Amino acid sequence: MRVRLDHTVTALVVNGVQVDASTLETTLDPATGLDVALLPVPPGDYTVDEVRPRGEHQVPVPAHVTAPAGWTAAELPAVPAWELSPEGRTAAREQLSAQIVGCAEMPVPIPSCPFTSPGGRPGTWEVLVEPGTTIGREEHGWYHVRSEPDAGLVRFTPTDASGDPASVDIPFTIDAILEWDETGRMSVVPDLEPEG
Numbered sequence: 001m002r003v004r005l006d007h008t009v010t011a012l013v014v015n016g017v018q019v020d021a022s023t024l025e026t027t028l029d030p031a032t033g034l035d036v037a038l039l040p041v042p043p044g045d046y047t048v049d050e051v052r053p054r055g056e057h058q059v060p061v062p063a064h065v066t067a068p069a070g071w072t073a074a075e076l077p078a079v080p081a082w083e084l085s086p087e088g089r090t091a092a093r094e095q096l097s098a099q100i101v102g103c104a105e106m107p108v109p110i111p112s113c114p115f116t117s118p119g120g121r122p123g124t125w126e127v128l129v130e131p132g133t134t135i136g137r138e139e140h141g142w143y144h145v146r147s148e149p150d151a152g153l154v155r156f157t158p159t160d161a162s163g164d165p166a167s168v169d170i171p172f173t174i175d176a177i178l179e180w181d182e183t184g185r186m187s188v189v190p191d192l193e194p195e196g
Contacts, residue, residue, distance in 0.1 A: 001039040001065060002077045003048060004029060011051035012080075013062075014039065018051065043069045048078040055180030057088025084143055084178070088186060089135050092145055092178055095188040100130055104154060112190045114152065115172040121158045129153040133174055145188060147174035 003012060005021055012019045019039075026035035049062040063078040084092075103113035104125035117123055131151035137143050150171035157167040176190045 001041050001046065001067065003037050003039065004032060004034045004079070005037055006034050008052040009050045013049045013051060015046055041067055043067045043071065046078065048080050050080045053184060055184040056186045057085045057091060058082045059085045084135065091186065092135060092188050093133060096133065096145060096174065096176060097130060099188065099190065100127060107159065114174055114190070115154050115170050117156050118168060119163070121163065122160055123156050123158040126155040128155055128169065131174055143178040145174060145176040145178065149173050
């Protein structure tokens, strides 16, 4: 059975039996840069999970594989993984909403905000439409939080006297990723393209 290991994996659990990762013989997979352990197991059904620090709202998803008669270890990949819990999806949307509100409280939003004032003028903001978002996992394991293009809308009213005093409505788009720090705490990290 072939299992890829990143540096955070301390052990594998195969059918309830824990195997310390430091005792496994591994080779480097040049395509991923990860170590690969080949586990010699007889034909049968197997559940494989990883022992690693779990981040907040990360739910383990063990791999289920069947080793048929005549198999070789290199032909049988087992890929334990994790997924974001429903509570994690709710927490991500709440964090994002708080970030949008925080940006609207700034006279000139910082570059990581999803909207900016025309010409960098100071002013006040009103969130007219907070966009709905989808949370999905990318091919390489990252979770993205995205809205449809221009799905959000804010109203900017300038407070200086350097130009047109009229309010203007500015659409914006959400594009962010989820990250976990070393303590396992989840954060929504903006990867946002300001509009305006």
